[in-house]
Amino acid sequence: MKTVVITGSARGLGFNMARFFREYNYNVVISDLKEENLIEAKSELEKFNSKGEIIYKVCDVSKLSDLEELMKYTINNFKEVDIWINNAGVNQPQKAVWELSEQEINTLIDVDLKGTVYGSKVAMEEMVKHKHGAIYNVEGYGSNNAHMLGLNMYGTSKRAVTHFTESLALECEEKKTGIIVGKLSPGIMITKFTTHSLVDNKIELSEKTKKVYNILGDTPETVGKFLVDRMVNNTNNNVKINWLTNRKAFLRFLTAGFNKRDFFKED
Ligand SMILES: NC(=O)c1ccc[n+]([C@@H]2O[C@H](COP(=O)([O-])OP(=O)(O)OC[C@H]3O[C@@H](n4cnc5c(N)ncnc54)[C@H](O)[C@@H]3O)[C@@H](O)[C@H]2O)c1
Numbered sequence: 373m374k375t376v377v378i379t380g381s382a383r384g385l386g387f388n389m390a391r392f393f394r395e396y397n398y399n400v401v402i403s404d405l406k407e408e409n410l411i412e413a414k415s416e417l418e419k420f421n422s423k424g425e426i427i428y429k430v431c432d433v434s435k436l437s438d439l440e441e442l443m444k445y446t447i448n449n450f451k452e453v454d455i456w457i458n459n460a461g462v463n464q465p466q467k468a469v470w471e472l473s474e475q476e477i478n479t480l481i482d483v484d485l486k487g488t489v490y491g492s493k494v495a496m497e498e499m500v501k502h503k504h505g506a507i508y509n510v511e512g513y514g515s516n517n518a519h520m521l522g523l524n525m526y527g528t529s530k531r532a533v534t535h536f537t538e539s540l541a542l543e544c545e546e547k548k549t550g551i552i553v554g555k556l557s558p559g560i561m562i563t564k565f566t567t568h569s570l571v572d573n574k575i576e577l578s579e580k581t582k583k584v585y586n587i588l589g590d591t592p593e594t595v596g597k598f599l600v601d602r603m604v605n606n607t608n609n610n611v612k613i614n615w616l617t618n619r620k621a622f623l624r625f626l627t628a629g630f631n632k633r634d635f636f637k638e639d
Contacts (some may be wrong), residue, residue: 380461382432383404398604401446410428457509467522468522479523586635
């Protein structure tokens with residue numbers, strides 16, 4: 373039985389990827405900041421039939437030692453890791469960079485960038501022993517060098533994640549490790565991430581932003597399924613698994629007049 377580890381998987385995209393890995397009968401290791409959220413997520417995931425097991429471990433990705441413990445726990449339970457996904461991420465308050473506090477700047481870099489670097493390091497150290505495994509890092513706004521007021525530190529981190537992941541893929545190739553490294557590009561998903569910054573502070577979205585999200589956005593279920601289907605079948609290093617292609621975005625705008633989706637409707 374194969375095993376996948378996903379950081380930041382008590383909700384959102386991470387949770388939904390865990391769900392679809394269950395359909396492929398993977399053993400799934402979910403991890404996040406709070407135990408109570410993991411317990412709830414585990415019991416939700418158990419509702420989806422699978423031959424694989426689910427276990428959870430609290431892990432703050434900004435701490436290397438937490439990630440090392442997560443790996444240790446996984447190996448103790450399942451012996452080997454086939455896929456490791458650095459998914460945990462935080463959004464930033466919609467402010468210019470000089471309006472952010474030192475702590476806000478640090479959290480964005482520590483979680484979005486360093487969490488990915490630490491997670492990849494821990495996964496690589498284990499995978500090179502077996503010459504087997506795949507690591508996927510989640511891109512985001514800024515990965516393609518887009519810029520926007522209020523997304524400077526997030527975009528800086530995600531652009532760095534893209535550079536880091538491509539460099540890691542090259543390192544794997546040159547050192548003939550046999551490990552696959554890839555990028556996951558989820559487009560825009562309507563999750564707590566979209567509506568909250570730095571884990572749980574609510575963001576007031578403008579009507580214009582909501583309109584764009586209604587055209588280009590998707591649920592994490594839709595995107596999670598797409599990404600998992602491709603990860604389980606991928607055999608290539610340095611891939612980008614891209615949900616919202618330019619063509620898809622163009623078609624979405626073209627057909628926006630017929631689009632009746634409203635992710636923000638109050639019930
Ligand atoms: N939602 C979008 O539109 C969107 C678009 C592009 C990329 N992304 C990326 O996708 C990934 C998942 O986002 P999401 O939309 O599911 O967000 P989400 O907020 O729903 O889920 C993120 C999860 O990460 C966890 N987390 C936060 N800090 C952590 C830490 N220090 N250690 C461990 N876990 C931590 C949160 O508790 C949460 O469960 C992130 O990397 C995000 O940057 C999201």
